[in-house]
Amino acid sequence: MTELIAWIEALPISVFVRESNSVLAFPTFLFVHVFGMSIVAGGSTVVGLALLGCWPATPVKPLERLWPLIWIGFWINLVTGISLFFADIATKGPSPVFWIKMLLVAAGVVLLTRIRRIVFQGPEEGIQVPRNARLMTWGMLACWFGAVVAGRLLAYVATGR
């Protein structure tokens, strides 16, 4: 296991992100990661608040077009997140905060997918928000909020350098 961690930390991308003084290294990866999280959490929050009835006069159906954007944000986050994790795997890996964040992200993605399947089937006039979908929406909002908080806390609780 120790050899695997050392091998990952010695990967060129890990070394670049961790040790390069270039603005394209750690600062850019972190900025893009945060921007991706803004897209995912923001898109999900807009959809969630609409489904919970915050804007009753606004049609919900057009918000389905946010899903491709949310997925773009997710893939950006995945790539930059893996790079940032690899660069500091020895300290981020053992941190419970990191794994709590991963759990919240996974739960958020599952809930987002299920909400789309339940709510956005059929035409606009057929859109119903069943009770279980409302509960899922609250859960999804909590997951993204928790993931954002955990992500910020990682800068404090897992600092080995």
Add this chain to the structure above:
Amino acid sequence: MELTLIVLLAVFVGTALVGVVGYAIDRSAAARNEGQGPATR
């Protein structure tokens, strides 16, 4: 046009969420640690 507005709203909401949460945590930590901020790498 409609899609652009929806996307802008989503990005705005997300940026506000991440920014407010980050600011609140940083302020809280700074108050507790006498001005010491987070590790940047």
